[in-house]
Amino acid sequence: xxxxxxxxxxxxxxxxxxxxxxxxxxxxxxxxxxxxxxxxxxxxxxxxxxxxxxxxxxxxxxxxxxxxxxxxxxxxxxxxxxxxxxxxxxxxxxxxxxxxxxxxxxxxxxxxxxxxxxxxxxxxxxxxxxxxxxxxxxxxxxxxxxxxxxxxxxxxxxxxxxxxxxxxxxxxxxxxxxxxxxxxxxxxxxxxxxxxxxxxxxxxxxxx
Numbered sequence: 001x002x003x004x005x006x007x008x009x010x011x012x013x014x015x016x017x018x019x020x021x022x023x024x025x026x027x028x029x030x031x032x033x034x035x036x037x038x039x040x041x042x043x044x045x046x047x048x049x050x051x052x053x054x055x056x057x058x059x060x061x062x063x064x065x066x067x068x069x070x071x072x073x074x075x076x077x078x079x080x081x082x083x084x085x086x087x088x089x090x091x092x093x094x095x096x097x098x099x100x101x102x103x104x105x106x107x108x109x110x111x112x113x114x115x116x117x118x119x120x121x122x123x124x125x126x127x128x129x130x131x132x133x134x135x136x137x138x139x140x141x142x143x144x145x146x147x148x149x150x151x152x153x154x155x156x157x158x159x160x161x162x163x164x165x166x167x168x169x170x171x172x173x174x175x176x177x178x179x180x181x182x183x184x185x186x187x188x189x190x191x192x193x194x195x196x197x198x199x200x201x202x203x204x205x206x207x208x
Contacts, residue, residue: 012061015047020131071104091143103135104128106125107124
């Protein structure tokens, strides 16, 4: 596997594998004023050492910041592959490199009434640009800290069964069960589904 080194105008660098990058990711980085330095490093440390030694560059630092629901919704509607933004929230958090919003997490009241016990918070959306996927665990950690500070004891979220769940496990969530998915509509009450209706996994993290 080969690793690609990009450096931006702020002299921050990012190293990505060919698998992480994909074609779309490369153009996203170029839009953000990253320059491709090399696509032929054999390891991440080798790319990082080169960036330090020859460019004096520093590794990109991802951090969280407050964000309004409106701005979080706008980001989700632009970037999420299969969901539109939720209509409400308890709070939202943005992921930034110090200049641009690269991801958001939106947390609110559980959608399922069976989960809505007053002490459970649901992450209803987590959306991060592909090349910054390591930021997912940063956002979940921040959301869990806020949830605990607010007095919640449990944080839940759902992913599609087709997703491997690596980001959830990295964020210390446990797979509780799988559901069949399905439509919100019924014969007596017709609704237009604005979400995927396939099987989903329920992930849980205790924060008390």
